[in-house]
Amino acid sequence: MEVISLKPRSYCKGVVLAIRKALETKAQNPDKTVSVLGKIVHNQYVVDALEKKGIHTIDRPGLSREELLDLVPPGIVIFTAHGISQSVYRKAQVLGLEIVDATCPEVAFTQNLVKEKLAQGYEVLYIGRKGHPEAVGVCRDKPGVHLLENAEDVSELAAQEGDFQNRPIFVTNQTTLSVLNIQSVFDAIKNYYPQAEIMNEICHATRIRQEAVQKAGDMDLDILLVMGDPSSNNTKMLADIGRKEGIPQVYRVESVEDLDLNWFHKNSRVGVTAGASTPPYLIKQLEDYLEQVDLDCPGPLPQVNLDLLLEL
Ligand code: SF4
Missing domain, CATH: 3.40.1010.20 (4-hydroxy-3-methylbut-2-enyl diphosphate reductase, catalytic domain)
Known part of the structure:
Protein backbone atom coordinates (compact mmCIF):
# COMPACT_ATOMS: atom_id res chain seq x y z
CA MET A 1 0.00 0.00 0.00
CA GLU A 2 1.24 3.49 -0.80
CA VAL A 3 0.36 6.24 1.68
CA ILE A 4 0.47 9.79 0.33
CA SER A 5 0.36 12.66 2.82
CA LEU A 6 -1.53 15.58 1.32
CA LYS A 7 -0.12 18.86 2.55
CA PRO A 8 -0.92 21.18 4.14
CA ARG A 9 -3.38 19.52 6.48
CA SER A 10 -4.13 19.39 10.22
CA TYR A 11 -3.80 22.27 12.69
CA CYS A 12 -3.89 25.83 11.43
CA LYS A 13 -2.32 28.79 13.20
CA GLY A 14 -5.60 29.75 14.91
CA VAL A 15 -6.08 26.32 16.45
CA VAL A 16 -2.48 26.12 17.67
CA LEU A 17 -2.86 29.56 19.29
CA ALA A 18 -6.10 28.56 21.02
CA ILE A 19 -4.78 25.27 22.42
CA ARG A 20 -1.54 26.90 23.52
CA LYS A 21 -3.51 29.66 25.29
CA ALA A 22 -5.62 27.08 27.13
CA LEU A 23 -2.57 25.11 28.29
CA GLU A 24 -0.69 28.25 29.35
CA THR A 25 -3.72 29.57 31.22
CA LYS A 26 -4.01 26.38 33.28
CA ALA A 27 -0.23 26.21 33.87
CA GLN A 28 -0.25 29.80 35.16
CA ASN A 29 -3.40 29.30 37.27
CA PRO A 30 -3.17 25.78 38.69
CA ASP A 31 -5.53 26.58 41.59
CA LYS A 32 -8.28 28.20 39.53
CA THR A 33 -11.06 26.47 37.63
CA VAL A 34 -10.42 26.86 33.91
CA SER A 35 -13.35 26.27 31.55
CA VAL A 36 -13.67 26.50 27.78
CA LEU A 37 -16.99 27.86 26.48
CA GLY A 38 -17.90 25.28 23.82
CA LYS A 39 -15.34 22.94 22.29
CA ILE A 40 -11.99 24.67 21.83
CA VAL A 41 -11.84 23.03 18.41
CA HIS A 42 -14.30 20.61 16.88
CA ASN A 43 -12.43 17.50 17.98
CA GLN A 44 -13.56 15.30 20.86
CA TYR A 45 -10.08 13.82 21.38
CA VAL A 46 -8.71 17.31 22.04
CA VAL A 47 -11.57 18.00 24.44
CA ASP A 48 -10.84 14.76 26.33
CA ALA A 49 -7.09 15.43 26.44
CA LEU A 50 -7.70 18.93 27.84
CA GLU A 51 -10.03 17.48 30.46
CA LYS A 52 -7.20 15.20 31.60
CA LYS A 53 -5.12 18.36 32.13
CA GLY A 54 -7.87 19.92 34.25
CA ILE A 55 -9.27 22.20 31.51
CA HIS A 56 -13.04 21.67 31.40
CA THR A 57 -15.19 22.05 28.32
CA ILE A 58 -18.67 23.47 28.89
CA ASP A 59 -20.77 22.23 26.02
CA ARG A 60 -24.33 20.88 25.71
CA PRO A 61 -26.09 20.11 22.42
CA GLY A 62 -28.65 22.76 21.56
CA LEU A 63 -27.41 25.38 24.03
CA SER A 64 -26.04 28.69 22.78
CA ARG A 65 -22.79 30.17 24.08
CA GLU A 66 -24.91 32.61 26.09
CA GLU A 67 -26.85 29.77 27.74
CA LEU A 68 -23.68 27.76 28.33
CA LEU A 69 -22.24 30.68 30.31
CA ASP A 70 -24.78 29.92 33.06
CA LEU A 71 -23.08 26.53 33.50
CA VAL A 72 -19.54 27.89 33.82
CA PRO A 73 -18.23 27.67 37.40
CA PRO A 74 -16.46 30.67 38.97
CA GLY A 75 -12.92 31.09 37.65
CA ILE A 76 -11.49 31.56 34.19
CA VAL A 77 -13.46 31.16 30.96
CA ILE A 78 -11.74 30.70 27.61
CA PHE A 79 -13.51 31.81 24.42
CA THR A 80 -12.67 29.57 21.48
CA ALA A 81 -11.03 30.34 18.12
CA HIS A 82 -14.51 30.64 16.57
CA GLY A 83 -15.05 34.03 18.21
CA ILE A 84 -17.84 35.33 20.41
CA SER A 85 -20.58 37.95 20.25
CA GLN A 86 -20.43 41.13 22.30
CA SER A 87 -23.44 40.06 24.37
CA VAL A 88 -21.69 36.86 25.49
CA TYR A 89 -18.56 38.84 26.31
CA ARG A 90 -20.57 41.29 28.42
CA LYS A 91 -22.47 38.51 30.19
CA ALA A 92 -19.19 36.81 31.15
CA GLN A 93 -18.02 40.11 32.64
CA VAL A 94 -21.27 40.54 34.57
CA LEU A 95 -20.88 37.01 35.94
CA GLY A 96 -17.46 37.99 37.26
CA LEU A 97 -15.55 35.46 35.17
CA GLU A 98 -11.95 36.09 34.17
CA ILE A 99 -11.87 36.07 30.37
CA VAL A 100 -9.20 34.60 28.11
CA ASP A 101 -10.14 35.31 24.50
CA ALA A 102 -8.66 32.80 22.03
CA THR A 103 -10.56 34.13 19.01
CA CYS A 104 -8.55 33.45 15.85
CA PRO A 105 -7.18 36.71 14.37
CA MET A 199 -15.21 40.19 0.32
CA ASN A 200 -14.48 36.47 0.37
CA GLU A 201 -13.13 35.69 3.84
CA ILE A 202 -12.44 31.96 3.49
CA CYS A 203 -9.20 31.94 5.46
CA HIS A 204 -5.83 31.10 3.94
CA ALA A 205 -5.50 27.93 6.04
CA THR A 206 -8.88 26.61 4.86
CA ARG A 207 -8.23 27.56 1.26
CA ILE A 208 -4.82 25.86 0.92
CA ARG A 209 -6.05 22.66 2.62
CA GLN A 210 -8.94 22.51 0.16
CA GLU A 211 -6.63 23.24 -2.80
CA ALA A 212 -4.37 20.35 -1.75
CA VAL A 213 -7.36 17.99 -2.02
CA GLN A 214 -8.35 19.47 -5.39
CA LYS A 215 -4.84 18.69 -6.68
CA ALA A 216 -5.14 15.15 -5.29
CA GLY A 217 -7.82 14.59 -7.94
CA ASP A 218 -4.93 14.19 -10.44
CA MET A 219 -2.90 11.80 -8.28
CA ASP A 220 -4.66 8.60 -9.27
CA LEU A 221 -5.68 7.83 -5.69
CA ASP A 222 -7.85 4.82 -4.92
CA ILE A 223 -8.81 6.10 -1.49
CA LEU A 224 -8.88 9.42 0.33
CA LEU A 225 -8.95 9.33 4.12
CA VAL A 226 -10.16 12.58 5.65
CA MET A 227 -9.44 12.72 9.31
CA GLY A 228 -11.43 14.84 11.72
CA ASP A 229 -14.37 15.05 14.07
CA PRO A 230 -17.87 14.50 12.57
CA SER A 231 -18.77 18.03 13.73
CA SER A 232 -15.82 19.69 11.96
CA ASN A 233 -17.03 21.89 9.10
CA ASN A 234 -13.70 22.14 7.32
CA THR A 235 -13.23 18.35 7.49
CA LYS A 236 -16.61 17.86 5.84
CA MET A 237 -15.62 20.29 3.09
CA LEU A 238 -12.39 18.35 2.40
CA ALA A 239 -14.35 15.12 1.97
CA ASP A 240 -16.89 16.85 -0.33
CA ILE A 241 -14.06 18.17 -2.49
CA GLY A 242 -12.43 14.72 -2.66
CA ARG A 243 -15.72 13.25 -3.90
CA LYS A 244 -16.21 16.04 -6.43
CA GLU A 245 -12.69 15.36 -7.72
CA GLY A 246 -13.77 11.81 -8.49
CA ILE A 247 -11.59 9.93 -6.00
CA PRO A 248 -13.25 6.49 -5.97
CA GLN A 249 -13.39 5.93 -2.20
CA VAL A 250 -13.54 8.81 0.31
CA TYR A 251 -13.84 7.99 4.01
CA ARG A 252 -14.06 10.26 7.03
CA VAL A 253 -12.36 8.88 10.12
CA GLU A 254 -11.80 10.38 13.57
CA SER A 255 -8.70 8.31 14.29
CA VAL A 256 -6.86 5.11 13.39
CA GLU A 257 -9.46 3.29 15.52
CA ASP A 258 -12.11 3.93 12.81
CA LEU A 259 -10.24 2.18 9.99
CA ASP A 260 -11.90 -0.74 8.25
CA LEU A 261 -9.14 -2.79 6.63
CA ASN A 262 -11.61 -4.12 4.04
CA TRP A 263 -11.29 -0.71 2.35
CA PHE A 264 -7.69 -1.44 1.31
CA HIS A 265 -5.75 -3.85 -0.84
CA LYS A 266 -2.02 -4.34 -1.13
CA ASN A 267 -1.61 -1.94 -4.06
CA SER A 268 -3.96 0.79 -2.83
CA ARG A 269 -2.83 4.37 -3.30
CA VAL A 270 -4.16 6.11 -0.20
CA GLY A 271 -4.16 9.88 0.24
CA VAL A 272 -4.46 11.24 3.79
CA THR A 273 -5.68 14.69 4.71
CA ALA A 274 -7.19 16.26 7.83
CA GLY A 275 -9.21 19.25 8.91
CA ALA A 276 -7.61 22.21 10.68
CA SER A 277 -8.95 20.92 14.00
CA THR A 278 -7.32 17.47 13.76
CA PRO A 279 -4.27 16.86 15.97
CA PRO A 280 -1.04 15.99 14.10
CA TYR A 281 -0.47 13.07 16.49
CA LEU A 282 -3.65 11.33 15.22
CA ILE A 283 -2.59 11.67 11.59
CA LYS A 284 0.93 10.40 12.18
CA GLN A 285 -0.41 7.43 14.12
CA LEU A 286 -2.75 6.52 11.25
CA GLU A 287 -0.10 6.94 8.54
CA ASP A 288 2.52 4.98 10.50
CA TYR A 289 0.04 2.16 10.94
CA LEU A 290 -1.03 2.02 7.28
CA GLU A 291 2.59 2.03 6.10
CA GLN A 292 3.47 -1.09 8.06
CA VAL A 293 0.20 -3.05 8.33
CA ASP A 294 0.20 -6.57 6.91
CA LEU A 295 -3.28 -6.89 5.38
CA ASP A 296 -3.08 -10.71 5.49
CA CYS A 297 -2.42 -10.71 9.20
CA PRO A 298 -3.23 -7.26 10.55
CA GLY A 299 -3.66 -7.78 14.30
CA PRO A 300 -5.61 -5.29 16.42
CA LEU A 301 -5.85 -1.61 15.50
CA PRO A 302 -3.70 0.73 17.59
CA GLN A 303 -5.37 2.86 20.27
CA VAL A 304 -5.18 6.60 20.71
CA ASN A 305 -2.99 7.74 23.61
CA LEU A 306 -4.51 10.97 25.01
CA ASP A 307 -1.25 11.78 26.81
CA LEU A 308 0.45 12.36 23.45
CA LEU A 309 -2.45 14.14 21.82
CA LEU A 310 -1.73 17.75 22.80
CA GLU A 311 1.81 17.84 21.42
CA LEU A 312 1.86 20.82 19.06
S1 SF4 B 1 -9.55 27.62 10.15
FE1 SF4 B 1 -8.88 29.70 9.64
S2 SF4 B 1 -10.24 31.03 10.81
FE2 SF4 B 1 -10.45 28.98 11.69
S3 SF4 B 1 -9.00 28.96 13.39
FE3 SF4 B 1 -7.92 28.18 11.58
S4 SF4 B 1 -6.89 29.98 10.67
FE4 SF4 B 1 -8.47 30.70 12.10
Missing part, protein backbone atom coordinates in the same frame (compact mmCIF):
# COMPACT_ATOMS: atom_id res chain seq x y z
CA GLU A 106 -8.77 35.78 11.02
CA VAL A 107 -12.21 35.52 12.63
CA ALA A 108 -11.66 38.75 14.58
CA PHE A 109 -10.77 40.49 11.30
CA THR A 110 -14.11 39.47 9.75
CA GLN A 111 -16.02 40.44 12.90
CA ASN A 112 -14.45 43.92 12.82
CA LEU A 113 -15.09 44.28 9.10
CA VAL A 114 -18.79 43.54 9.63
CA LYS A 115 -18.98 46.11 12.45
CA GLU A 116 -17.31 48.76 10.28
CA LYS A 117 -19.67 48.14 7.37
CA LEU A 118 -22.73 48.30 9.64
CA ALA A 119 -21.49 51.60 11.06
CA GLN A 120 -21.18 52.90 7.48
CA GLY A 121 -24.84 52.07 6.85
CA TYR A 122 -24.52 48.84 4.85
CA GLU A 123 -26.84 45.87 5.02
CA VAL A 124 -24.50 42.91 5.57
CA LEU A 125 -25.16 39.52 3.98
CA TYR A 126 -23.10 36.91 5.84
CA ILE A 127 -22.73 33.46 4.28
CA GLY A 128 -22.28 30.80 6.94
CA ARG A 129 -23.77 27.77 8.60
CA LYS A 130 -26.76 28.42 10.85
CA GLY A 131 -25.86 27.51 14.44
CA HIS A 132 -22.10 27.36 13.80
CA PRO A 133 -20.37 29.26 16.64
CA GLU A 134 -18.39 31.47 14.26
CA ALA A 135 -21.53 32.51 12.37
CA VAL A 136 -23.46 33.06 15.61
CA GLY A 137 -20.59 35.18 16.98
CA VAL A 138 -20.74 37.46 13.93
CA CYS A 139 -24.52 37.67 13.43
CA ARG A 140 -25.93 37.74 16.95
CA ASP A 141 -27.24 41.10 18.25
CA LYS A 142 -26.84 42.69 14.81
CA PRO A 143 -30.20 43.24 13.06
CA GLY A 144 -28.39 44.59 9.97
CA VAL A 145 -26.61 41.25 9.38
CA HIS A 146 -28.47 38.59 7.42
CA LEU A 147 -27.23 35.00 7.65
CA LEU A 148 -27.50 33.03 4.41
CA GLU A 149 -26.49 29.43 3.84
CA ASN A 150 -27.12 28.99 0.12
CA ALA A 151 -28.57 30.48 -3.06
CA GLU A 152 -32.15 29.56 -1.97
CA ASP A 153 -31.72 31.72 1.13
CA VAL A 154 -30.73 34.60 -1.15
CA SER A 155 -33.98 34.24 -3.14
CA GLU A 156 -35.99 34.21 0.10
CA LEU A 157 -34.26 37.31 1.37
CA ALA A 158 -34.88 39.08 -1.93
CA ALA A 159 -38.60 38.21 -1.71
CA GLN A 160 -38.83 39.60 1.83
CA GLU A 161 -36.55 42.59 1.53
CA GLY A 162 -37.35 44.16 -1.85
CA ASP A 163 -36.04 47.57 -0.77
CA PHE A 164 -32.49 46.19 -0.43
CA GLN A 165 -32.16 46.86 -4.16
CA ASN A 166 -31.61 50.51 -3.26
CA ARG A 167 -29.38 49.93 -0.23
CA PRO A 168 -25.60 49.53 0.03
CA ILE A 169 -24.91 45.82 0.49
CA PHE A 170 -21.76 44.21 1.85
CA VAL A 171 -21.18 40.46 1.56
CA THR A 172 -18.77 38.32 3.51
CA ASN A 173 -18.63 34.81 4.95
CA GLN A 174 -17.57 32.24 7.52
CA THR A 175 -13.86 31.44 7.25
CA THR A 176 -14.23 27.67 6.84
CA LEU A 177 -16.63 27.40 3.90
CA SER A 178 -15.94 25.48 0.70
CA VAL A 179 -14.13 27.30 -2.10
CA LEU A 180 -16.27 25.24 -4.51
CA ASN A 181 -19.68 26.14 -3.11
CA ILE A 182 -19.37 29.76 -2.15
CA GLN A 183 -19.23 31.17 -5.67
CA SER A 184 -22.81 30.10 -6.43
CA VAL A 185 -24.03 32.09 -3.42
CA PHE A 186 -22.01 35.13 -4.46
CA ASP A 187 -23.48 34.82 -7.98
CA ALA A 188 -27.04 34.64 -6.62
CA ILE A 189 -26.43 37.75 -4.52
CA LYS A 190 -24.98 39.65 -7.48
CA ASN A 191 -28.03 38.63 -9.52
CA TYR A 192 -30.42 40.32 -7.07
CA TYR A 193 -28.09 43.05 -5.83
CA PRO A 194 -25.59 44.10 -8.52
CA GLN A 195 -24.35 46.87 -6.21
CA ALA A 196 -23.13 44.32 -3.61
CA GLU A 197 -19.51 44.60 -2.47
CA ILE A 198 -18.15 41.11 -1.88
Whole structure:
Protein backbone atom coordinates (compact mmCIF):
# COMPACT_ATOMS: atom_id res chain seq x y z
CA MET A 1 0.00 0.00 0.00
CA GLU A 2 1.24 3.49 -0.80
CA VAL A 3 0.36 6.24 1.68
CA ILE A 4 0.47 9.79 0.33
CA SER A 5 0.36 12.66 2.82
CA LEU A 6 -1.53 15.58 1.32
CA LYS A 7 -0.12 18.86 2.55
CA PRO A 8 -0.92 21.18 4.14
CA ARG A 9 -3.38 19.52 6.48
CA SER A 10 -4.13 19.39 10.22
CA TYR A 11 -3.80 22.27 12.69
CA CYS A 12 -3.89 25.83 11.43
CA LYS A 13 -2.32 28.79 13.20
CA GLY A 14 -5.60 29.75 14.91
CA VAL A 15 -6.08 26.32 16.45
CA VAL A 16 -2.48 26.12 17.67
CA LEU A 17 -2.86 29.56 19.29
CA ALA A 18 -6.10 28.56 21.02
CA ILE A 19 -4.78 25.27 22.42
CA ARG A 20 -1.54 26.90 23.52
CA LYS A 21 -3.51 29.66 25.29
CA ALA A 22 -5.62 27.08 27.13
CA LEU A 23 -2.57 25.11 28.29
CA GLU A 24 -0.69 28.25 29.35
CA THR A 25 -3.72 29.57 31.22
CA LYS A 26 -4.01 26.38 33.28
CA ALA A 27 -0.23 26.21 33.87
CA GLN A 28 -0.25 29.80 35.16
CA ASN A 29 -3.40 29.30 37.27
CA PRO A 30 -3.17 25.78 38.69
CA ASP A 31 -5.53 26.58 41.59
CA LYS A 32 -8.28 28.20 39.53
CA THR A 33 -11.06 26.47 37.63
CA VAL A 34 -10.42 26.86 33.91
CA SER A 35 -13.35 26.27 31.55
CA VAL A 36 -13.67 26.50 27.78
CA LEU A 37 -16.99 27.86 26.48
CA GLY A 38 -17.90 25.28 23.82
CA LYS A 39 -15.34 22.94 22.29
CA ILE A 40 -11.99 24.67 21.83
CA VAL A 41 -11.84 23.03 18.41
CA HIS A 42 -14.30 20.61 16.88
CA ASN A 43 -12.43 17.50 17.98
CA GLN A 44 -13.56 15.30 20.86
CA TYR A 45 -10.08 13.82 21.38
CA VAL A 46 -8.71 17.31 22.04
CA VAL A 47 -11.57 18.00 24.44
CA ASP A 48 -10.84 14.76 26.33
CA ALA A 49 -7.09 15.43 26.44
CA LEU A 50 -7.70 18.93 27.84
CA GLU A 51 -10.03 17.48 30.46
CA LYS A 52 -7.20 15.20 31.60
CA LYS A 53 -5.12 18.36 32.13
CA GLY A 54 -7.87 19.92 34.25
CA ILE A 55 -9.27 22.20 31.51
CA HIS A 56 -13.04 21.67 31.40
CA THR A 57 -15.19 22.05 28.32
CA ILE A 58 -18.67 23.47 28.89
CA ASP A 59 -20.77 22.23 26.02
CA ARG A 60 -24.33 20.88 25.71
CA PRO A 61 -26.09 20.11 22.42
CA GLY A 62 -28.65 22.76 21.56
CA LEU A 63 -27.41 25.38 24.03
CA SER A 64 -26.04 28.69 22.78
CA ARG A 65 -22.79 30.17 24.08
CA GLU A 66 -24.91 32.61 26.09
CA GLU A 67 -26.85 29.77 27.74
CA LEU A 68 -23.68 27.76 28.33
CA LEU A 69 -22.24 30.68 30.31
CA ASP A 70 -24.78 29.92 33.06
CA LEU A 71 -23.08 26.53 33.50
CA VAL A 72 -19.54 27.89 33.82
CA PRO A 73 -18.23 27.67 37.40
CA PRO A 74 -16.46 30.67 38.97
CA GLY A 75 -12.92 31.09 37.65
CA ILE A 76 -11.49 31.56 34.19
CA VAL A 77 -13.46 31.16 30.96
CA ILE A 78 -11.74 30.70 27.61
CA PHE A 79 -13.51 31.81 24.42
CA THR A 80 -12.67 29.57 21.48
CA ALA A 81 -11.03 30.34 18.12
CA HIS A 82 -14.51 30.64 16.57
CA GLY A 83 -15.05 34.03 18.21
CA ILE A 84 -17.84 35.33 20.41
CA SER A 85 -20.58 37.95 20.25
CA GLN A 86 -20.43 41.13 22.30
CA SER A 87 -23.44 40.06 24.37
CA VAL A 88 -21.69 36.86 25.49
CA TYR A 89 -18.56 38.84 26.31
CA ARG A 90 -20.57 41.29 28.42
CA LYS A 91 -22.47 38.51 30.19
CA ALA A 92 -19.19 36.81 31.15
CA GLN A 93 -18.02 40.11 32.64
CA VAL A 94 -21.27 40.54 34.57
CA LEU A 95 -20.88 37.01 35.94
CA GLY A 96 -17.46 37.99 37.26
CA LEU A 97 -15.55 35.46 35.17
CA GLU A 98 -11.95 36.09 34.17
CA ILE A 99 -11.87 36.07 30.37
CA VAL A 100 -9.20 34.60 28.11
CA ASP A 101 -10.14 35.31 24.50
CA ALA A 102 -8.66 32.80 22.03
CA THR A 103 -10.56 34.13 19.01
CA CYS A 104 -8.55 33.45 15.85
CA PRO A 105 -7.18 36.71 14.37
CA GLU A 106 -8.77 35.78 11.02
CA VAL A 107 -12.21 35.52 12.63
CA ALA A 108 -11.66 38.75 14.58
CA PHE A 109 -10.77 40.49 11.30
CA THR A 110 -14.11 39.47 9.75
CA GLN A 111 -16.02 40.44 12.90
CA ASN A 112 -14.45 43.92 12.82
CA LEU A 113 -15.09 44.28 9.10
CA VAL A 114 -18.79 43.54 9.63
CA LYS A 115 -18.98 46.11 12.45
CA GLU A 116 -17.31 48.76 10.28
CA LYS A 117 -19.67 48.14 7.37
CA LEU A 118 -22.73 48.30 9.64
CA ALA A 119 -21.49 51.60 11.06
CA GLN A 120 -21.18 52.90 7.48
CA GLY A 121 -24.84 52.07 6.85
CA TYR A 122 -24.52 48.84 4.85
CA GLU A 123 -26.84 45.87 5.02
CA VAL A 124 -24.50 42.91 5.57
CA LEU A 125 -25.16 39.52 3.98
CA TYR A 126 -23.10 36.91 5.84
CA ILE A 127 -22.73 33.46 4.28
CA GLY A 128 -22.28 30.80 6.94
CA ARG A 129 -23.77 27.77 8.60
CA LYS A 130 -26.76 28.42 10.85
CA GLY A 131 -25.86 27.51 14.44
CA HIS A 132 -22.10 27.36 13.80
CA PRO A 133 -20.37 29.26 16.64
CA GLU A 134 -18.39 31.47 14.26
CA ALA A 135 -21.53 32.51 12.37
CA VAL A 136 -23.46 33.06 15.61
CA GLY A 137 -20.59 35.18 16.98
CA VAL A 138 -20.74 37.46 13.93
CA CYS A 139 -24.52 37.67 13.43
CA ARG A 140 -25.93 37.74 16.95
CA ASP A 141 -27.24 41.10 18.25
CA LYS A 142 -26.84 42.69 14.81
CA PRO A 143 -30.20 43.24 13.06
CA GLY A 144 -28.39 44.59 9.97
CA VAL A 145 -26.61 41.25 9.38
CA HIS A 146 -28.47 38.59 7.42
CA LEU A 147 -27.23 35.00 7.65
CA LEU A 148 -27.50 33.03 4.41
CA GLU A 149 -26.49 29.43 3.84
CA ASN A 150 -27.12 28.99 0.12
CA ALA A 151 -28.57 30.48 -3.06
CA GLU A 152 -32.15 29.56 -1.97
CA ASP A 153 -31.72 31.72 1.13
CA VAL A 154 -30.73 34.60 -1.15
CA SER A 155 -33.98 34.24 -3.14
CA GLU A 156 -35.99 34.21 0.10
CA LEU A 157 -34.26 37.31 1.37
CA ALA A 158 -34.88 39.08 -1.93
CA ALA A 159 -38.60 38.21 -1.71
CA GLN A 160 -38.83 39.60 1.83
CA GLU A 161 -36.55 42.59 1.53
CA GLY A 162 -37.35 44.16 -1.85
CA ASP A 163 -36.04 47.57 -0.77
CA PHE A 164 -32.49 46.19 -0.43
CA GLN A 165 -32.16 46.86 -4.16
CA ASN A 166 -31.61 50.51 -3.26
CA ARG A 167 -29.38 49.93 -0.23
CA PRO A 168 -25.60 49.53 0.03
CA ILE A 169 -24.91 45.82 0.49
CA PHE A 170 -21.76 44.21 1.85
CA VAL A 171 -21.18 40.46 1.56
CA THR A 172 -18.77 38.32 3.51
CA ASN A 173 -18.63 34.81 4.95
CA GLN A 174 -17.57 32.24 7.52
CA THR A 175 -13.86 31.44 7.25
CA THR A 176 -14.23 27.67 6.84
CA LEU A 177 -16.63 27.40 3.90
CA SER A 178 -15.94 25.48 0.70
CA VAL A 179 -14.13 27.30 -2.10
CA LEU A 180 -16.27 25.24 -4.51
CA ASN A 181 -19.68 26.14 -3.11
CA ILE A 182 -19.37 29.76 -2.15
CA GLN A 183 -19.23 31.17 -5.67
CA SER A 184 -22.81 30.10 -6.43
CA VAL A 185 -24.03 32.09 -3.42
CA PHE A 186 -22.01 35.13 -4.46
CA ASP A 187 -23.48 34.82 -7.98
CA ALA A 188 -27.04 34.64 -6.62
CA ILE A 189 -26.43 37.75 -4.52
CA LYS A 190 -24.98 39.65 -7.48
CA ASN A 191 -28.03 38.63 -9.52
CA TYR A 192 -30.42 40.32 -7.07
CA TYR A 193 -28.09 43.05 -5.83
CA PRO A 194 -25.59 44.10 -8.52
CA GLN A 195 -24.35 46.87 -6.21
CA ALA A 196 -23.13 44.32 -3.61
CA GLU A 197 -19.51 44.60 -2.47
CA ILE A 198 -18.15 41.11 -1.88
CA MET A 199 -15.21 40.19 0.32
CA ASN A 200 -14.48 36.47 0.37
CA GLU A 201 -13.13 35.69 3.84
CA ILE A 202 -12.44 31.96 3.49
CA CYS A 203 -9.20 31.94 5.46
CA HIS A 204 -5.83 31.10 3.94
CA ALA A 205 -5.50 27.93 6.04
CA THR A 206 -8.88 26.61 4.86
CA ARG A 207 -8.23 27.56 1.26
CA ILE A 208 -4.82 25.86 0.92
CA ARG A 209 -6.05 22.66 2.62
CA GLN A 210 -8.94 22.51 0.16
CA GLU A 211 -6.63 23.24 -2.80
CA ALA A 212 -4.37 20.35 -1.75
CA VAL A 213 -7.36 17.99 -2.02
CA GLN A 214 -8.35 19.47 -5.39
CA LYS A 215 -4.84 18.69 -6.68
CA ALA A 216 -5.14 15.15 -5.29
CA GLY A 217 -7.82 14.59 -7.94
CA ASP A 218 -4.93 14.19 -10.44
CA MET A 219 -2.90 11.80 -8.28
CA ASP A 220 -4.66 8.60 -9.27
CA LEU A 221 -5.68 7.83 -5.69
CA ASP A 222 -7.85 4.82 -4.92
CA ILE A 223 -8.81 6.10 -1.49
CA LEU A 224 -8.88 9.42 0.33
CA LEU A 225 -8.95 9.33 4.12
CA VAL A 226 -10.16 12.58 5.65
CA MET A 227 -9.44 12.72 9.31
CA GLY A 228 -11.43 14.84 11.72
CA ASP A 229 -14.37 15.05 14.07
CA PRO A 230 -17.87 14.50 12.57
CA SER A 231 -18.77 18.03 13.73
CA SER A 232 -15.82 19.69 11.96
CA ASN A 233 -17.03 21.89 9.10
CA ASN A 234 -13.70 22.14 7.32
CA THR A 235 -13.23 18.35 7.49
CA LYS A 236 -16.61 17.86 5.84
CA MET A 237 -15.62 20.29 3.09
CA LEU A 238 -12.39 18.35 2.40
CA ALA A 239 -14.35 15.12 1.97
CA ASP A 240 -16.89 16.85 -0.33
CA ILE A 241 -14.06 18.17 -2.49
CA GLY A 242 -12.43 14.72 -2.66
CA ARG A 243 -15.72 13.25 -3.90
CA LYS A 244 -16.21 16.04 -6.43
CA GLU A 245 -12.69 15.36 -7.72
CA GLY A 246 -13.77 11.81 -8.49
CA ILE A 247 -11.59 9.93 -6.00
CA PRO A 248 -13.25 6.49 -5.97
CA GLN A 249 -13.39 5.93 -2.20
CA VAL A 250 -13.54 8.81 0.31
CA TYR A 251 -13.84 7.99 4.01
CA ARG A 252 -14.06 10.26 7.03
CA VAL A 253 -12.36 8.88 10.12
CA GLU A 254 -11.80 10.38 13.57
CA SER A 255 -8.70 8.31 14.29
CA VAL A 256 -6.86 5.11 13.39
CA GLU A 257 -9.46 3.29 15.52
CA ASP A 258 -12.11 3.93 12.81
CA LEU A 259 -10.24 2.18 9.99
CA ASP A 260 -11.90 -0.74 8.25
CA LEU A 261 -9.14 -2.79 6.63
CA ASN A 262 -11.61 -4.12 4.04
CA TRP A 263 -11.29 -0.71 2.35
CA PHE A 264 -7.69 -1.44 1.31
CA HIS A 265 -5.75 -3.85 -0.84
CA LYS A 266 -2.02 -4.34 -1.13
CA ASN A 267 -1.61 -1.94 -4.06
CA SER A 268 -3.96 0.79 -2.83
CA ARG A 269 -2.83 4.37 -3.30
CA VAL A 270 -4.16 6.11 -0.20
CA GLY A 271 -4.16 9.88 0.24
CA VAL A 272 -4.46 11.24 3.79
CA THR A 273 -5.68 14.69 4.71
CA ALA A 274 -7.19 16.26 7.83
CA GLY A 275 -9.21 19.25 8.91
CA ALA A 276 -7.61 22.21 10.68
CA SER A 277 -8.95 20.92 14.00
CA THR A 278 -7.32 17.47 13.76
CA PRO A 279 -4.27 16.86 15.97
CA PRO A 280 -1.04 15.99 14.10
CA TYR A 281 -0.47 13.07 16.49
CA LEU A 282 -3.65 11.33 15.22
CA ILE A 283 -2.59 11.67 11.59
CA LYS A 284 0.93 10.40 12.18
CA GLN A 285 -0.41 7.43 14.12
CA LEU A 286 -2.75 6.52 11.25
CA GLU A 287 -0.10 6.94 8.54
CA ASP A 288 2.52 4.98 10.50
CA TYR A 289 0.04 2.16 10.94
CA LEU A 290 -1.03 2.02 7.28
CA GLU A 291 2.59 2.03 6.10
CA GLN A 292 3.47 -1.09 8.06
CA VAL A 293 0.20 -3.05 8.33
CA ASP A 294 0.20 -6.57 6.91
CA LEU A 295 -3.28 -6.89 5.38
CA ASP A 296 -3.08 -10.71 5.49
CA CYS A 297 -2.42 -10.71 9.20
CA PRO A 298 -3.23 -7.26 10.55
CA GLY A 299 -3.66 -7.78 14.30
CA PRO A 300 -5.61 -5.29 16.42
CA LEU A 301 -5.85 -1.61 15.50
CA PRO A 302 -3.70 0.73 17.59
CA GLN A 303 -5.37 2.86 20.27
CA VAL A 304 -5.18 6.60 20.71
CA ASN A 305 -2.99 7.74 23.61
CA LEU A 306 -4.51 10.97 25.01
CA ASP A 307 -1.25 11.78 26.81
CA LEU A 308 0.45 12.36 23.45
CA LEU A 309 -2.45 14.14 21.82
CA LEU A 310 -1.73 17.75 22.80
CA GLU A 311 1.81 17.84 21.42
CA LEU A 312 1.86 20.82 19.06
S1 SF4 B 1 -9.55 27.62 10.15
FE1 SF4 B 1 -8.88 29.70 9.64
S2 SF4 B 1 -10.24 31.03 10.81
FE2 SF4 B 1 -10.45 28.98 11.69
S3 SF4 B 1 -9.00 28.96 13.39
FE3 SF4 B 1 -7.92 28.18 11.58
S4 SF4 B 1 -6.89 29.98 10.67
FE4 SF4 B 1 -8.47 30.70 12.10
